Amino acid sequence: MTVRIQTEDFDAGFEISQLHKNHKDIGAVVSFIGLVRDMNDGDAVSQLTLEHYPGMTEKSLASIINQAKARWNIVEALIIHRVGTLQPSDQIVLVTVSGAHRGEAFAACEFMMDYLKTEAPFWKKEATPQGEHWVEAKSTDDAARERWGMGK
Amino acid sequence: MTVRIQTEDFDAGFEISQLHKNHKDIGAVVSFIGLVRDMNDGDAVSQLTLEHYPGMTEKSLASIINQAKARWNIVEALIIHRVGTLQPSDQIVLVTVSGAHRGEAFAACEFMMDYLKTEAPFWKKEATPQGEHWVEAKSTDDAARERWGMGK
Amino acid sequence: MIIKLFYFARLKETLKYSTEDLNLPDEPMTVLKLKAFLAKRGDVWGEMLMGKLKVRAAINHELVDDNASISNGDEVAFFPPVTGG
Amino acid sequence: MIIKLFYFARLKETLKYSTEDLNLPDEPMTVLKLKAFLAKRGDVWGEMLMGKLKVRAAINHELVDDNASISNGDEVAFFPPVTGG
Numbered sequence: 001m002t003v004r005i006q007t008e009d010f011d012a013g014f015e016i017s018q019l020h021k022n023h024k025d026i027g028a029v030v031s032f033i034g035l036v037r038d039m040n041d042g043d044a045v046s047q048l049t050l051e052h053y054p055g056m057t058e059k060s061l062a063s064i065i066n067q068a069k070a071r072w073n074i075v076e077a078l079i080i081h082r083v084g085t086l087q088p089s090d091q092i093v094l095v096t097v098s099g100a101h102r103g104e105a106f107a108a109c110e111f112m113m114d115y116l117k118t119e120a121p122f123w124k125k126e127a128t129p130q131g132e133h134w135v136e137a138k139s140t141d142d143a144a145r146e147r148w149g150m151g152k
Numbered sequence: 153m154t155v156r157i158q159t160e161d162f163d164a165g166f167e168i169s170q171l172h173k174n175h176k177d178i179g180a181v182v183s184f185i186g187l188v189r190d191m192n193d194g195d196a197v198s199q200l201t202l203e204h205y206p207g208m209t210e211k212s213l214a215s216i217i218n219q220a221k222a223r224w225n226i227v228e229a230l231i232i233h234r235v236g237t238l239q240p241s242d243q244i245v246l247v248t249v250s251g252a253h254r255g256e257a258f259a260a261c262e263f264m265m266d267y268l269k270t271e272a273p274f275w276k277k278e279a280t281p282q283g284e285h286w287v288e289a290k291s292t293d294d295a296a297r298e299r300w301g302m303g304k
Numbered sequence: 305m306i307i308k309l310f311y312f313a314r315l316k317e318t319l320k321y322s323t324e325d326l327n328l329p330d331e332p333m334t335v336l337k338l339k340a341f342l343a344k345r346g347d348v349w350g351e352m353l354m355g356k357l358k359v360r361a362a363i364n365h366e367l368v369d370d371n372a373s374i375s376n377g378d379e380v381a382f383f384p385p386v387t388g389g
Numbered sequence: 390m391i392i393k394l395f396y397f398a399r400l401k402e403t404l405k406y407s408t409e410d411l412n413l414p415d416e417p418m419t420v421l422k423l424k425a426f427l428a429k430r431g432d433v434w435g436e437m438l439m440g441k442l443k444v445r446a447a448i449n450h451e452l453v454d455d456n457a458s459i460s461n462g463d464e465v466a467f468f469p470p471v472t473g474g
Contacts, residue, residue: 013165122473137470274388289385
């Protein structure tokens with residue numbers, strides 16, 4: 001299990017391949033890549049700045065992986081999240097999970113993203129033609145998290 | 153939308169990156185990689201041979217992508233499936249989907265795998281210490297497909 | 305009428321046929337009737353097509369049920385439940 | 390008691406504080422009492438911590454509720470709902 005917070009871009013293909021290389025018991029790898037869109041809630045986005053809480057972020061992501069491992073039979077898990085200033089179409093986050101069977105790998109990967117969206121201390125600020133503003137948290141993300149039916 | 157049936161291996165990282173490159177409206181890419189495991193239903197597997205129905209396979213996979221596009225708001229979708237003789241830890245299949253939002257990309261990708269497992273004309277034969285045998289279809293795959301609640 | 309037949313996986317191996325052109329009487333034909341027709345070829349054909357094994361069929365590359373109609377020139381395939389992915 | 394405070398995102402920008410060491414009376418302290426204490430610093434503090442904005446808190450890197458207890462030496466952080474991923 002690996003957690004990385006970094007300003008640099010990542011090579012998703014390389015990272016995903018590391019998760020199943022030399023593992024002959026892995027039948028399924030599910031991966032999520034999050035990217036900067038040039039439109040958000042109707043605003044044109046020219047740039048995105050990601051702030052985080054060093055120290056807490058790493059613990060929060062490690063805890064999300066541990067919760068996924070406790071719930072599903074998965075072999076490896078990786079989260080990479082970028083911080084700093086990003087442009088549209090830049091990669092923001094990679095969550096990838098490997099395991100014997102696809103159902104558990106899909107569930108664990110989506111669970112990790114839903115938890116990351118509502119628990120990991122990252123904040124986005126968008127630059128638009130109207131100026132800069134902090135992105136508001138979405139109730140749809142809270143709803144996505146609630147589906148997994150665990151306490152806060 | 154792309155469908156490929158091939159004996160050669162594929163570069164999952166490259167294929168995934170092609171699905172969001174130059175698309176500034178894509179916020180989410182979900183990918184599934186299926187791999188040969190060295191154990192299946194308690195048998196040690198030394199080799200896997202995949203047969204398919206040329207002509208029908210391509211149509212079946214294209215239809216699965218079209219059904220996913222009709223149900224969810226996705227931008228791009230790709231299926232690569234290998235045939236021929238494979239070894240443990242070899243890649244078998246890549247299904248990757250891109251879209252604006254993660255919920256729809258996750259659903260479309262898992263739907264496509266569940267349909268592929270039950271509708272696309274591929275057959276696996278395993279080589280084990282006890283000899284070669286055809287892999288039996290799993291009722292859990294039928295159940296996974298039924299979740300999506302569409303007719304045959 | 306003439307149809308083209310394909311067999312895959314365990315069926316192909318056991319029947320020792322991968323494809324054949326088949327001449328059929330010019331009367332209404334369904335997948336089930338075709339299976340019964342082929343089953344008359346002998347033991348292994350009956351076992352494979354009308355026995356305990358699940359057999360799926362496709363007409364012109366579309367999965368179909370036993371009661372689907374077969375027409376002149378159709379490509380019909382028989383195979384076990386699929387196991388790809 | 391002495392605690393370390395951190396502010397993030399909109400709170401950091403508006404309060405113009407990212408971190409501070411704070412000396413508090415030696416009496417039972419909760420997140421809510423700490424917010425009320427800080428709100429007395431003036432308008433913008435009250436608006437940010439006790440106003441309409443949702444504020445989340447962490448003690449020693451764990452998300453907590455308003456009634457969580459704060460102890461000497463704790464690291465306490467205030468921030469808006471998170472928006473990563």
